[in-house]
Amino acid sequence: MDGTLVDSTAGVVGAWEVFKEKYPNIDVQNILSSSHGVRTVENLKKYCGVEDPAEQEREAQRFEEAIVTSSKANGRKGIVMLPGVSDAMKELEPLRHLPKPKWALCTSATRSYAAAALSLAGVPVPDVFVAAEDVSKGKPAPDPYLLGAQRCGVNPAKCVVFEDAPAGTIGFLTTHSLEQMTASEPDFIVSNMTSIKFRITEAGLEITIRAD
16 A cells, blocks of 8 residues: 555654654664565564564554654655556546455555545545454565455456565565565566556456556
């Protein structure tokens, strides 16, 4: 979601700055370069030393609330829709509903934060929505994607994953460098959603990719 559909960088930077007040030894720049796409509870354990599961959940909620509240603080731009997403949603929006949805959202964010971020950016929420609390193993484990495919009632082998983190299948150069994405060996690498075109056909959904 973050880095694929919406840009929450301003809020994430602000949230880590807020957390540095409680965890003064964290290196915000290092975290920003290596934590994207990982569940907040796992980042808090790794970078802030939060070990207790209950405390992880409380701090994760506080962190994600800080993303929203700080996204427009100090002149920041807020949480916004990324280029190409609006055009993509013109085709995809009607295909987001059960019982036969054609796409799902699988995110490392919690459900409450993801819903808030999508709403702020103006992105519709699909009926199949896999969040951090829905799986025991988050990305880069395949569990979120497998659950999304299961809830859509489709074979995972017939699915395409759009990601901006190195675990992705079609990699977006929105939050990681070309070198990082290339090393993860995605099927395609594109700058953002403007390189992806969707078209509804009688056979299903046609996806055209203009690789950068």
